[in-house]
Amino acid sequence: MRFFCLVAAMLAASVAFAPDVGAQSGNENWSRCHHRNPDVIVGGCTAIIQSGQETAKNLAVAFNNRGNAYSVKGQYDRAIEDYDQALRLKPDDSEVLTNRGSAYDDKGQADRAIQDYDQAIRLKPDYAMAFHNRGVTYGKKGDYDRAIEDFDQAIRLRPDYAAAFFHRGLTYGNKGQYDRAIEDFDQAIRFKPDYAEAVYYRGIAKLKKGDTAGGNADIAKAKQ
Numbered sequence: 001m002r003f004f005c006l007v008a009a010m011l012a013a014s015v016a017f018a019p020d021v022g023a024q025s026g027n028e029n030w031s032r033c034h035h036r037n038p039d040v041i042v043g044g045c046t047a048i049i050q051s052g053q054e055t056a057k058n059l060a061v062a063f064n065n066r067g068n069a070y071s072v073k074g075q076y077d078r079a080i081e082d083y084d085q086a087l088r089l090k091p092d093d094s095e096v097l098t099n100r101g102s103a104y105d106d107k108g109q110a111d112r113a114i115q116d117y118d119q120a121i122r123l124k125p126d127y128a129m130a131f132h133n134r135g136v137t138y139g140k141k142g143d144y145d146r147a148i149e150d151f152d153q154a155i156r157l158r159p160d161y162a163a164a165f166f167h168r169g170l171t172y173g174n175k176g177q178y179d180r181a182i183e184d185f186d187q188a189i190r191f192k193p194d195y196a197e198a199v200y201y202r203g204i205a206k207l208k209k210g211d212t213a214g215g216n217a218d219i220a221k222a223k224q
Contacts, residue, residue: 038069094124128157162192
C-alpha cells in the first residue's frame with residue numbers, strides 16, 4: 001500500500017495574464033473576471049465574452065479565467081471547453097495549456113493531461129509550474145522516478161517553490177524514503193510557514209520512521 005496518496009496539484013495560476021486595459025481599465029466586468037470568488041469570475045467573464053467588444057487577446061484572457069473558475073467549482077468539462085476556446089484564440093499559450101492539463105488531471109485523464117504539460121514545456125522550457133504539475137500527474141500514475149525528475153526541474157527553475165518541495169516529499173514518502181521526504185517537507189515549510197499539509201505529512205513520515213512524539217506533534221499542529 002502506498003505511504004499516502006498524492007494530493008491534487010495547486011490550482012494553476014488563476015489569472016494567467018492581464019488584458020489590454022485601455023478603455024476597459026475601470027470596467028466592472030473586468031474586475032469581476034479577475035475576482036477571487038469563482039461565481040463572480042464566471043459572471044464577469046461571461047459578460048465580457050458576450051459583449052462582442054473585445055480583442056482576441058482579451059477574449060483569451062476571459063475564457064482562461066472563466067475556465068479556472070469552473071475548475072475550482074469542479075466543473076472540469078466546462079473548464080476544458082473554455083481552455084479550448086482560449087487556445088483557439090492564442091494557440092501557443094503555455095499557461096492555458098497547463099491549466100487545461102490540470103483540468104484533465106482532475107478528471108482522471110492523466111495521459112491527456114501529460115500531453116498538455118509536454119506541449120506547454122515545449123513552448124516555454126523554463127515554465128516551472130508545468131514541470132510541477134506534470135510531476136504531480138506522474139506521481140498519481142505511480143511513476144515516482146519521473147515525478148521526482150519533474151519536481152527537481154521545477155525547483156531548479158524556482159528554488160523557493162514550496163509546492164514542488166511538498167509534492168516531491170510526498171513522492172519520496174511513497175517510495176519509502178522517509179528521511180528525504182522530511183527534508184522536502186522542511187523546505188516547503190521554510191518557504192511557506194503556514195503550509196498545513198506539509199506539516200501534516202511530515203508528521204506522517206515521522207510516524208513511519210518510528211518517531212511517535214514528533215509525528216503526533218506535527219499532526220496536531222497541522223490540525224490547528
